[in-house]
Amino acid sequence: MWIASKGEVDSFQLLITLLGGTLAAASAQVMNCIYDRDIDYEMLRTRARPIPAGRVQPLHALIFAVILGVLSFSLFVVFVNLLSGLLAMSGIVFYMLVYTHLLKRNTPQNIVIGGAAGSIPPLVGWAAVTGDLSWAPWVLFAIIFLWTPPHFWALALMIKEDYAQVNVPMMPVIEGEESTVKQIWVYTLLFIPCTFLLVYPLGVSGVIYGIIAVILGAMFLQKAWQLKQAPLDQDLARSLFKFSILYLMLLCTGMVVDSLPMSHQLIAALGDNLTTLVSLIPLS
Structure with a gap:
C-alpha cells in the first residue's frame, strides 16, 4: 500500500x-x-x-x-x-x-x-x-510465493516426525533431508533476484530498498548454503526458519521506508551533493 x-x-x-x-x-x-x-x-x-x-x-x-x-x-x-x-x-x-x-x-x-x-x-x-493490479504487485506476489518453500521446509525439517506420524507428505518426509535442502537452495536462488525487480526494471523502489535487499539477500543465501552443507543439522534449519521471518519483515520495512517522500528527498539531496563534489574534481 x-x-x-x-x-x-x-x-x-x-x-x-x-x-x-x-x-x-x-x-x-x-x-x-x-x-x-x-x-x-x-x-x-x-x-x-x-x-x-x-x-x-x-x-x-x-x-x-x-x-x-x-x-x-x-x-x-x-x-x-x-x-x-x-x-x-x-x-x-x-x-x-x-x-x-x-x-x-x-x-x-x-x-x-x-x-x-x-x-x-x-x-x-x-x-x-x-x-487495479499492475506488474509491481505481481512481483510482490512472486517474492512471497518463492520465499514460502524455503521458509516452510525449514520448519518441516524441524518437525519432520510430526508430519510423518499423521501421514502428511511434507518434502522431508517423502524425499528426505538432503533433497529438501537442495530444493530450499534452488528456491532461494529464485526468489532473491526477484526482490531486485522492484528496483529494475519496474522502478517502484529505489536505493534504500535496494541496499536493504542486497544485505538481507546475502544473509539468506549464506544460511541456505550452510544448511545445504549440513542437511541434518536441526540448529541450522531452525536458524534459517527464524531468519526467514525476520527477512520478510525487514524487506517489507525497507519497501515502506524507501517509498516515503522524506526518503526521496534525502536521496535526491545526496545525489545533488555527489554531483557537486564530482564537478569540483579537476580533470587534469
Missing part, C-alpha cells in the same frame, strides 16, 4: 485494509483448524488447539469463520473497493480448497503451490490503493 501510494497512504484506508485482511486470514485459519482437527489431535504440537482439545465445537467454529469472512468482505466493499474484497476472499478459497483439501495430504509439493494463498495479501493492498 505504501509503494502504491508513493509513501502517502491514507491512514483510514490502511486501517480498514489491515483489519479486513486480518479477518480474512483468521477466517481461513479457523476453517483450516476445522478441516485438520483429526491430524491436529494426533500431533503433539497442535493437540492443544481449541477444536482438538474439545474447547470449541466444529459447528461453532464454522459459524465463527463465516462471520469473520462476511465481515472482511463487507469492510472491503463498503470502505475500500470490490476488487480488494474479491482478492481477499480468493485467498480464503485457495487456502482451503486448493492447499488444505487438494494438496496438503496428497503431494510433497503442497506448500509450493499452496504458497499462492499467502502471496495474495500484496495484491489486496495494491488493489486497495489503486483499484
Whole structure:
C-alpha cells in the first residue's frame, strides 16, 4: 500500500485494509483448524488447539469463520473497493480448497503451490490503493510465493516426525533431508533476484530498498548454503526458519521506508551533493 501510494497512504484506508485482511486470514485459519482437527489431535504440537482439545465445537467454529469472512468482505466493499474484497476472499478459497483439501495430504509439493494463498495479501493492498493490479504487485506476489518453500521446509525439517506420524507428505518426509535442502537452495536462488525487480526494471523502489535487499539477500543465501552443507543439522534449519521471518519483515520495512517522500528527498539531496563534489574534481 505504501509503494502504491508513493509513501502517502491514507491512514483510514490502511486501517480498514489491515483489519479486513486480518479477518480474512483468521477466517481461513479457523476453517483450516476445522478441516485438520483429526491430524491436529494426533500431533503433539497442535493437540492443544481449541477444536482438538474439545474447547470449541466444529459447528461453532464454522459459524465463527463465516462471520469473520462476511465481515472482511463487507469492510472491503463498503470502505475500500470490490476488487480488494474479491482478492481477499480468493485467498480464503485457495487456502482451503486448493492447499488444505487438494494438496496438503496428497503431494510433497503442497506448500509450493499452496504458497499462492499467502502471496495474495500484496495484491489486496495494491488493489486497495489503486483499484487495479499492475506488474509491481505481481512481483510482490512472486517474492512471497518463492520465499514460502524455503521458509516452510525449514520448519518441516524441524518437525519432520510430526508430519510423518499423521501421514502428511511434507518434502522431508517423502524425499528426505538432503533433497529438501537442495530444493530450499534452488528456491532461494529464485526468489532473491526477484526482490531486485522492484528496483529494475519496474522502478517502484529505489536505493534504500535496494541496499536493504542486497544485505538481507546475502544473509539468506549464506544460511541456505550452510544448511545445504549440513542437511541434518536441526540448529541450522531452525536458524534459517527464524531468519526467514525476520527477512520478510525487514524487506517489507525497507519497501515502506524507501517509498516515503522524506526518503526521496534525502536521496535526491545526496545525489545533488555527489554531483557537486564530482564537478569540483579537476580533470587534469
